[in-house]
Amino acid sequence: xxxxxxxxxxxxxxxxxxxxxxxxxxxxxxxxxxxxxxxxxxxxxxxxxxxxxxxxxxxxxxxxxxxxxxxxxxxxxxxxxxxxxxxxxxxxxxxxxxxxxxxxxxxxxxxxxxxxxxxxxxxxxxxxxx
Numbered sequence: 001x002x003x004x005x006x007x008x009x010x011x012x013x014x015x016x017x018x019x020x021x022x023x024x025x026x027x028x029x030x031x032x033x034x035x036x037x038x039x040x041x042x043x044x045x046x047x048x049x050x051x052x053x054x055x056x057x058x059x060x061x062x063x064x065x066x067x068x069x070x071x072x073x074x075x076x077x078x079x080x081x082x083x084x085x086x087x088x089x090x091x092x093x094x095x096x097x098x099x100x101x102x103x104x105x106x107x108x109x110x111x112x113x114x115x116x117x118x119x120x121x122x123x124x125x126x127x128x129x130x
Contacts, residue, residue, distance in 0.1 A: 004081060006038055006047065012066025013047055017086060023047060025082035031062075033110070036084040039064065041075050047084055051110050053077070054118070063113055072113040 003024040011019045013036065025038035031050045038047050041064075051063040051072065063072045 008047060012068050014068055024085045027082040038081040038084055039079045041079055052114060
């Protein structure tokens with residue numbers, strides 16, 4: 001599988017990945033909540049954490065954010081370049097490499113973010129369908 005070498009220029013994933021660290025992205029067919037991904041968004045390349053794929057009919061969208069970024073961003077699945085591998089850990093960074101407390105916190109934030117995003121989308125669907 002081809003991989004892409006990336007050098008981070010921001011600290012949005014610190015302290016796990018710091019500015020100047022080199023990581024690799026490997027394309028995958030599926031991504032799980034908690035995995036770190038490389039993606040194109042608004043013309044820039046980001047390394048952020050994959051949080052949640054929205055249910056149908058919005059299944060082509062997902063929530064992502066950097067660990068040091070406050071808000072979630074809604075992105076399209078076709079913007080993902082691949083899953084991030086951090087050479088200094090010599091392992092793929094996935095959802096089980098973070099402490100349980102952090103994962104619980106992420107799930108709570110994810111639930112809040114999903115509700116904030118799905119509520120307006122639902123209203124738009126209901127108003128356009130009538």
